[in-house]
Amino acid sequence: MRNKHIAGFVIALVVVAVFAWYESLPRPNGGPISPTAHWTEYVLTKNGNHTQAQASYSDGGVSTEQVLWLKFDNRTAVYNYFGCTPSMPGCTLDGCAFTVLNDTPSEYRVKVYCAPGA
Known part of the structure; x- marks a missing residue:
């Protein structure tokens, strides 16, 4: 009878150890399993004597910042x-396609498209 109690106790310890190990395994973050394409659209506009840069991301996020050192009127710098x-067709940024969408005196809009895995 005593051996049965010891065996039951050992089995319970093994079950607890296996359960603790299972719970310690890393969990997926809930994101997509395979990489997906993503893009960012940037809009540069004049804002006083500097340039405002707005970025819109494919995940819905938007950010805006003032680029104090960049004079929007200096098109070469922009x-x-x-x-x-x-003038650089086919240019890429970190392996992502770069496209000029709008180039006017009041706005410079570009899109950077990254294929899955880029």
Whole structure:
């Protein structure tokens, strides 16, 4: 009878140890299992004597910042802000496609599209 109690106790300890190990395993963060494409659209506009940069993200987020050192009237500086200029077709940023959507005296709008896994 005593051996049955010891065996039951050992089995219970093993079950508790296995359960504790299982609970300690990392859990997925709830995001997509496979990578998905994503994009960011940037809009540069004049704001006083500096430039305002607004970023809209494919996940719905938006951010705005003032780029105090960038004079919007200096188009060469505006074009070079991203490292890709309108005269560089096929230019990529960190492996993502760069496209100029609008280039007017009041707005410079670009889109950076990243394929899945980029």
